[in-house]
Amino acid sequence: xxxxxxxxxxxxxxxxxxxxxxxxxxxxxxxxxxxxxxxxxxxxxxxxxxxxxxxxxxxxxxxxxxxxxxxxxxxxxxxxxxxxxxxxxxxxxxxxxxxxxxxxxxxxxxxxxxxxxxxxxxxxxxxxxxxxxxxxxxxxxxxxxxxxxxxxxxxxxxxxxxxxxxxxxxxxxxxxxxxxxxxxxxxxxxxxxxxxxxxxxxxxxxxxxxxxxxxxxxxxxxxxxxxxxxxxxxxxxxxxxxxxxxxxxxxxxxxxxxxxxxxxxxxxxxxxxxxxxxxxxxxxxxxxxxxxxxxxxxxxxxxxxxxxxxxxxxxxxxxxxxxxxxxxxxxxxxxxxxxxxxxxxxxxxxxxxxxxxxxxxxxxxxxxxxxxxxxxxxxxxxxxxxxxxxxxxxxxxxxxxxxxxxxxxxxxxx
Numbered sequence: 001x002x003x004x005x006x007x008x009x010x011x012x013x014x015x016x017x018x019x020x021x022x023x024x025x026x027x028x029x030x031x032x033x034x035x036x037x038x039x040x041x042x043x044x045x046x047x048x049x050x051x052x053x054x055x056x057x058x059x060x061x062x063x064x065x066x067x068x069x070x071x072x073x074x075x076x077x078x079x080x081x082x083x084x085x086x087x088x089x090x091x092x093x094x095x096x097x098x099x100x101x102x103x104x105x106x107x108x109x110x111x112x113x114x115x116x117x118x119x120x121x122x123x124x125x126x127x128x129x130x131x132x133x134x135x136x137x138x139x140x141x142x143x144x145x146x147x148x149x150x151x152x153x154x155x156x157x158x159x160x161x162x163x164x165x166x167x168x169x170x171x172x173x174x175x176x177x178x179x180x181x182x183x184x185x186x187x188x189x190x191x192x193x194x195x196x197x198x199x200x201x202x203x204x205x206x207x208x209x210x211x212x213x214x215x216x217x218x219x220x221x222x223x224x225x226x227x228x229x230x231x232x233x234x235x236x237x238x239x240x241x242x243x244x245x246x247x248x249x250x251x252x253x254x255x256x257x258x259x260x261x262x263x264x265x266x267x268x269x270x271x272x273x274x275x276x277x278x279x280x281x282x283x284x285x286x287x288x289x290x291x292x293x294x295x296x297x298x299x300x301x302x303x304x305x306x307x308x309x310x311x312x313x314x315x316x317x318x319x320x321x322x323x324x325x326x327x328x329x330x331x332x333x334x335x336x337x338x339x340x341x342x343x344x345x346x347x348x349x350x351x352x353x354x355x356x357x358x359x360x361x362x363x364x365x366x367x368x369x370x371x372x373x374x375x376x377x378x379x380x381x382x383x384x385x386x387x388x389x390x391x392x393x394x395x396x397x398x399x400x401x402x403x404x405x406x407x408x409x410x411x412x413x414x
Contacts, residue, residue, distance in 0.1 A: 018131075021114065028118045035115070043107045050100035059092040060085075106138060167249035168197045171237050177315040178258060179236035180335075185247045189216065194239060201233060211362050212337060219278055231256050232283035232360060234335035258312035259322060261330040261368075262287045263304040265359075267294050274361050287333050287359040296355045300367060303328045310368075310375075318379040325372045334364040336377070344381045349373050 020026060049056070061067075064085045072081030113130055116122040164172065171181060180201050183194035188202030195203040201220075219226040236255045242248050265287040268274050277288045289297065308326035324332065338358040339345075347356045347366065350373050359365035366375065 021118065022124070031118060035111070039107070039111045043104055043111070046100050046104035046107060050097050050104055053093045053096040053100065057093075057096065059089045059096070061088075064088070102141075106134060110134060162196055164197055165247040167239050167247035168194075170249045171198060171239075174236070176236065178312060178320075179234050179255065181237045181239060182230065182235050183239040185239050185241040189221075198237075201230075201235060209337065209339065214275065215278075215362050218275055226278065227254070228281060228283050229278065232333070232335060232363065234258065256284055256335060259310045259332050259334045260284060261304055261308045261310060261326060261332050262302070264302055265289050265297065265300075265331055267291055267297075271361070278361060281360065283333070283360055287331060287365055288361070289357060289359055289365070293357045296357055297331070297367065300329060300331065302331060304330065313374075320377045322375040323372070324368050324375060326368065326370055328370045330368050330370075331359075332366050332368050333359050334366065334377075336364050337362055338364045342382055344379060346376075346378045346380050348376045348378075351376075 021031075053059075068081030068085045070081065071084050072078050075081070110131065113122060113127060117124070117127045167185075179199065181194050181198035182188060182201045183191065186193065188194075190204055192200075192203040194200040215229065219229045230252070231254050234255050234257060235252055238250045238252060240248050240250060262283075263285045266277065267289050268277055269291050271290065274288050274290055281288060305327045308324075308328075308330060310322055310324040310326075310332050312320065313323050314321035320334075320336065322334075324330075338356070340356060345356060347354045349366075349368065354366060354375075356377075357365040357367070364377070368375065
């Protein structure tokens with residue numbers, strides 16, 4: 001971030017300098033000495049680095065010796081690794097030399113152009129045209145190092161790599177708006193293929209929810225996985241591979257669905273006890289609640305009835321709407337991950353605020369009154385609201401500054 005700011009300021013200062021020259025606010029006599037000093041410093045440093053790059057830099061990395069030892073061991077040749085590292089050092093010096101010559105060329109051409117323009121030997125239109133052309137050539141050459149033709153492929157080629165398998169196509173015919181898929185045909189938490197088509201339990205990301213990762217490690221990734229966990233996460237399909245390596249979709253008839261009323265709940269003192277309780281838990285009947293949420297359940301006596309039901313009506317990533325109908329007050333568990341660090345999930349029952357609880361280590365739970373009710377979960381992040389406010393204020397200030405600058409400039413001319 002700081003380096004990007006420095007680059008931006010350098011460009012801004014350069015534009016101001018060119019604007020000063022264009023308005024003839026400085027004479028050639030006053031410009032000559034600082035101009036030549038600047039040319040000598042920038043051009044001189046570039047030329048020295050181009051001619052003698054190894055005088056100032058060794059071009060040796062901190063891990064070069066480890067790399068040399070590794071390659072020597074692999075090749076069973078003590079000298080091979082060092083020869084490879086020496087070649088890398090020469091390549092680094094060569095890159096420095098070529099870039100230094102490149103910079104020297106742009107500095108000399110630009111300085112000569114400005115000098116002759118100040119002496120009225122080059123027209124202003126030609127000056128601006130050549131400067132723009134030099135900037136485009138400079139930026140294009142550098143940008144191509146990071147984003148070049150090899151980074152672009154045709155649409156058909158990109159889609160071929162992501163073509164759905166027969167198993168994916170079968171699952172995609174399911175009209176249920178919210179269920180999970182677990183891909184066992186590959187390493188579930190190292191591959192993100194299933195996530196391209198489905199709401200996958202697996203996939204990989206450097207920033208993971210710690211609780212979900214712990215649930216995977218202690219309950220799902222065991223030699224004998226706890227299938228009750230998969231059911232409470234509403235894993236409707238498992239993708240497996242047949243003997244020929246083809247992906248096959250297997251529907252899980254035991255998946256719990258979007259939400260359910262439990263028959264009882266148990267309060268545990270901490271997260272360790274909560275995880276341990278999952279080993280023998282029957283999630284469809286019992287909810288495990290951390291002690292920190294116990295005060296939200298005071299006075300709750302569960303009398304589950306087979307006719308009690310709760311259904312998902314509307315699904316959006318930032319808004320979920322359910323309808324519940326129960327004979328008595330109940331505790332519902334939702335097959336959605338609990339993440340509410342800043343109370344950014346707003347929960348209402350018939351439009352009135354309600355307290356969201358955490359159940360079974362990772363899921364959401366809610367105390368719901370008897371009768372028929374509409375329940376809404378809505379994600380309203382504080383950061384987004386604050387960002388919009390800051391953005392609006394900044395935009396108004398920017399418009400005000402521009403308007404003020406135009407007003408002052410017009411007033412000066414008048």
